[in-house]
Amino acid sequence: MPGDATADRPAVRFEVEDGIGFIIIDNPPVNAISPDVREGIVTAVEKGEADPKVKAMVMLGAGRSFIAGADIRAFGKPRPTPRRTTYDALDGSTKPVVAAIHGYALGGGLETALACHYRIAVPTAKVGLPEVLIGILPGGGGTQRLPRLIGPKAAMEMIVSGRHVPAGEAKALGIIDMVLPGKDLRKEAVAFAKGIADKRPVPRVRDRVEKLAEAKADPGMFDAMRKSIARKARNQKAPYHCIACVEAAVTQPFDEGIATERRLFNELENSDEAKALRYAFFAEREVAKIPGVPKDLQVPEIKTAAVIGAGTMGGGIAMSFADSGFPVKLLDANREVLEKGLARIRNNYAVSVKRGSLSQEEMDKRMALIEPAEAYEAIADCDAVIEAVFEQMPVKKAVFGKLDAAMKPGALLFTNTSALEIDEIANVTKRPEAGAGTALFVPAHVMKTFEVVEGAKTSPATLAAAMKLGRDIGKISAYAGNCDGFVANRTRIPFNLEQGLMIEEGALPEQVDKVMVEFGYPLGPFAVNDMSGLDISYDTRKRRAAENPNYRGLPITDRLVEMGRLGQKTGKGWYRYEKGDRTPIVDPETHAIIKQVAAEKGFAQRTFTDEEVLRRLLFSSVNEACKILEEGKAIRASDIDVMWLNGFGFPRYRGGLMFWADTIGAREVYNQIAIWHQRYGARWRPSRLLQELAETGGLLREAKGRMAK
Ligand code: T1G
Helix, strand or coil: CCCCCECCECCEEEEEECCEEEEEECCCCCCCECHHHHHHHHHHHHHHHHCCCCCEEEEEECCCCCECCECHHHCCCCCCCCCCCHHHHHHCCCCCEEEEECCEEECHHHHHHHHCCEEEECCCCEEECHHHHHCCCCCCCHHHHHHHHHCHHHHHHHHHHCCCEEHHHHHHHCCCCEECCCCCHHHHHHHHHHHHCCCCCCCCHHHCCHHHHHHHHCCCHHHHHHHHHCCCCCCCCHHHHHHHHHHHHHHCCHHHHHHHHHHHHHHHHCCHHHHHHHHHHHHHHHCCCCCCCCCCCCCCCCCCEEEECCCHHHHHHHHHHHHCCCCEEEECCCHHHHHHHHHHHHHHHHHHHHHCCCCHHHHHHHHHHEEEECCHHHHCCCCEEEECCCCCHHHHHHHHHHHHHHCCCCCEEEECCCCCCHHHHHCCCCCHHHEEEEEECCCCCCCCEEEEEECCCCCHHHHHHHHHHHHHCCCEEEEEECCCCCCHHHHHHHHHHHHHHHHHCCCCHHHHHHHHHHHCCCCCHHHHHHHHCHHHHHHHHHHHHHHCCCCCCCHHHHHHHHCCCCEHHHCECCEECCCCCCCCEECHHHHHHHHHHHHHHCCCCCCCCHHHHHHHHHHHHHHHHHHHHHCCCCCEHHHHHHHHHHHCCCCHHHCCHHHHHHHHCHHHHHHHHHHHHHHHCHHHCCCHHHHHHHHHCCCHHHCECCCCC
């Protein structure tokens, strides 16, 4: 646990060498600022000030990083008031202090560096103030010092986005005074410190006001920023408090600005938004851990990979590899499909270049990492393959037969199926232990969830290798047991069903979408259906109806498809669309079709409250998530939240599906589901786990999967 400093391993060491006092932060894993670190820094500065041998001081981080910020685990809990803040001690030092940065200087870590008099960094270092991403704001003077160093506009952009800024750009902005060669940080830092040791007065960022003039020339910049984030920051406070603090840096003297920052920080620390985002932060770290995997497990390394199938999904997966600098072969036996797939990838990148979120040079680099292939021999030496061909069993089996024959011994064979039986696929090979599911979400180059599905014969090494592969291509890997729809989609299926059934009972698509947009989704589920095409799910329903005569289906949705209303691509779906415009327009024709089919099928129609709409959709998934945990198909409830946040666009400031359900409480969720069970029957059978939590008052987000031993 950060802050577990011991006598023989203090969180901060102070060493004097050759006239330089070294302040070394040593609080693994990321040198988070704990009370011991705070006290240690203050004491070290005082020692340096008092020691006549010390001409200047250098602050360094031990291990892989400078300082990754305050200890996030300490938020929301009572904290000892430090006798002196590190920022005041550093800022007030009469001898220059140099922050020598490697790895990360984030949050309180960058604020510590800003309180130093000079900042130097190795080329690979990253700096940032990402507090807004955990629902708070920089509370260590960052909102007052950064604008003084780089100007309010650039500071506001960094603080409101929370992005990590590479050393080169940080130098260009003026945060970093020098980018070092980075061969020997300590040595290079000594050379720098000696160069400035005698310079007086020591440069204090707090005294710098010239950059603040920028705002006097453009006083509207703060409102402009508020407007520009309005859509994305809906229902959130932290981004606006960040802007208010930077504004205070311009309108108030330094110490008053610091007081404003402290006041607004305190308003946010225990907000629901901050609690939810903190939960999400740690849930996204916990999800990587699979209990019971022996620490000394030999995990096969994946350095080269191939993707089979150059369709939309295959292309998106190949882009994920290239986006992470990972060379990948993209195989499709059909040259035309391959060409089309490459063209789609090129076009996706071109759109990003046009938007300015990617340079042409970077686009070319990524395209060069994607090597087209038409024959299995061309990929035979790859360490792993992800198959993403048509979602039809015979097609999958044929591909895996060829892979088994062509791939080198030890190669891992993953399938991206989202609904087919992965054991049946793996069993066509002689190496089912080297098989697993790796399910990505649409669009695959954007969504971060990488669901790793354990088959009956998947070896622990294959499982661990797949989990690592997901992280290596910039995704968040999450474990799933093998069952129909695995974990993420299985929790989503009841949501989709309730979405369709509420229409039969009288709800309107635009009402449902309004509720979900107000809840925080960028788009409502019906508008999303129109975007991906209503025919996609139609085919799945028809296949299910063919396999199971009792399958209920969704007659209203089917009618739309049968009338050629496939969504955006036909200009009409649940909504209608003007030519060349993706804005959904409410269409009375849809209302008429709904009424028509409802009358034909004898569906009784009524009105819905917004609350009922929200709960019907999300409670159905909460209930299913509990059933999945009961069956041991997921390890933790928080893993399911991570899947929803990074696979289904669940509003991050609500923490996730289970975290949100806890804001209502397991008892109320259970009681409502029990009522719907009475009214609607088996599909609403309450999960036993949910019932237990309702009775015990337990938290849904802390529920664990009942894994088979
Ligand atoms: N506090 C506590 N634990 C932390 C931590 C932090 N700030 N940062 C990381 N950890 C733990 C993490 O939970 C994991 O633990 C291990 O370190 C490795 O992390 C006053 C108020 C630095 C980019 O928001 O973004 O300063 O799971 O797996 O992928 O204004 O960690 O192994 O037990 O993420 O290499 C602001 C948060 C705090 C940065 C490294 N700082 N950290 O990523 O490793 S608020 C942040 C990160 C603040 C001041 C305010 C990333 C990283 P475990 P990891 P990584």
